[in-house]
Amino acid sequence: MRIIRKRAYARAGLLGNPSDGYNGKTIAFSVRDFWSEVTLYDWHTLEIIPSQYDHGRFRSIHELAEDVTSHGYYGGVRLLKATIKRFVEYCDEQGIQLHSQNFSVRYDSYIPRQVGLAGSSSIITAMLRCLLEFYDVDMPLEIQPSFVLSVETDELSISGGLQDRVVQVYGGMVYMDFSESQAQSINGITHYHYDYLQWSADLPLYIAYHTQLGEPTEVFHNDIRGRFNRGDSTVVEAMKQFAQFAEDGREAIKSNDIKALSELIDANFDTRQRIAQLPQWQIDMVETARSCGASAKFAGSGGAIVGTYDGADMLATLTEKLGAIGSRVIAIHPVDAIES
Secondary structure: OOEEEEEEEEEEEEEOOOHHHHOOEEEEEEEEEEEEEEEEEEEOOOEEEOOHHHOOOOOOHHHHHHHHHHHOOOOOHHHHHHHHHHHHHHHHHHOOOOOOOEEEEEEEEOOOOOOOOOHHHHHHHHHHHHHHHHOOOOOOHHHHHHHHHHHHHHHHOOOOOOHHHHHHHHOOEEEEEOOHHHOEEEOOEEEOEEEEOOOOOOOOEEEEEEOOOOOOHHHHHHHHHHHHHOOOHHHHHHHHHHHHHHHHHHHHHHOOOHHHHHHHHHHHHHHHHHHOOOOHHHHHHHHHHHHOOOOOEEOOOOOEEEEEOOHHHHHHHHHHHHHOOOEEEEEEOOOOOOOO
């Protein structure tokens, strides 16, 4: 019996987000502390096994309400189904003949939910990797992020941009340029310009996420998208500025200029705050980190932050102060491109 296991890791947006959905530029990196894993093995029928987040039995109405607050209304089964459907369509479009062997598939996710660390796309990415190996299909790496995004946007109407999917497919730290001039197509699927960044072993990055509160991506992105589409000059100019932060940040990372990187991180959040009404508890996370001397910005759509710190003592203070408002701090260490 063949058993295939594939992982995709959480990601943190370091600079430029949320311009990834607006032809901007971003930098993001993999967070190896958290991952989703999909396991696929030969079976006599095609079977999808629900995980702990897909259950429908509760001890009380209060437990149900708490579960929905923490995990949303849907688990990962819909993500697996949508990925399989889109994969079949892709293979049909490319004239790829799939063998008739069936499989059973299950998933587990160890990524904190609804705090902007890209849990949903990690499940889809891991599922895609399983399908590619099971059916021995060669899908170019460049278009895999766009495929994953199409599963979410076209099949499930989940708002998002390419940043999360790029870094989860590529691994490590990646600079992404989504300018229209960078658009290319392979097999009818558009991709953009993606570069690996080598980051210094002494680059002091951390992430922190709230252990109780979260906010789905759609809450933030939908409003900004509408304003952007209407030509709101504040939002349009902000997206250009986000892209410049990423471009400048790439140079700061290459030269290991931590001071410049820290200033860009702070400026990224300040710009975001000017174009959006943000929940106070999320602002509190950033302000608490800054009060410790660290830089801070959202790692994604909200609920997690990322930044730089100066030494072990500051990291300890960050851990204490952010812990006091319900957030967990993790020091990030550089990694190369991650094997699935």
